Amino acid sequence: MPVSDIEIRDDRPAGRLEAFADGQVVGHIEYFVLEEPARALVPVHTIVEPEHEGKGIAGSLARELYGIAAREGVVVAPLCPYVVRWAERHPEEAPVADPELLDAATEWLKAHPGRF
Numbered sequence: 327m328p329v330s331d332i333e334i335r336d337d338r339p340a341g342r343l344e345a346f347a348d349g350q351v352v353g354h355i356e357y358f359v360l361e362e363p364a365r366a367l368v369p370v371h372t373i374v375e376p377e378h379e380g381k382g383i384a385g386s387l388a389r390e391l392y393g394i395a396a397r398e399g400v401v402v403a404p405l406c407p408y409v410v411r412w413a414e415r416h417p418e419e420a421p422v423a424d425p426e427l428l429d430a431a432t433e434w435l436k437a438h439p440g441r442f
Contacts, residue, residue: 372408
């Protein structure tokens with residue numbers, strides 16, 4: 327299935343950016359919204375169902391997350407290793423987050439151990 331057949335939806339209350347194919351979730355990014363010291367989207371995990379790996383779904387999810395952040399005028403502070411690597415390969419689409427934001431996101435995650 328080409329990545330163009332994938333629909334991506336943001337379920338902000340659940341903290342999930344989901345990729346759908348034929349009505350089924352085939353991948354997602356789990357994230358939270360950091361409020362302090364500045365508003366940021368913080369991706370924590372990227373998961374693609376095994377039968378859909380290698381089709382560009384994870385990259386499409388990462389690209390859309392950065393697109394959402396740009397449209398909302400906020401930054402992405404990636405803690406997810408996949409999103410970190412994707413951002414390094416796409417600097418024109420993925421501005422580097424301030425280290426202070428990354429530290430704050432890490433501290434938030436430590437303070438909410440059951441969240442992810």
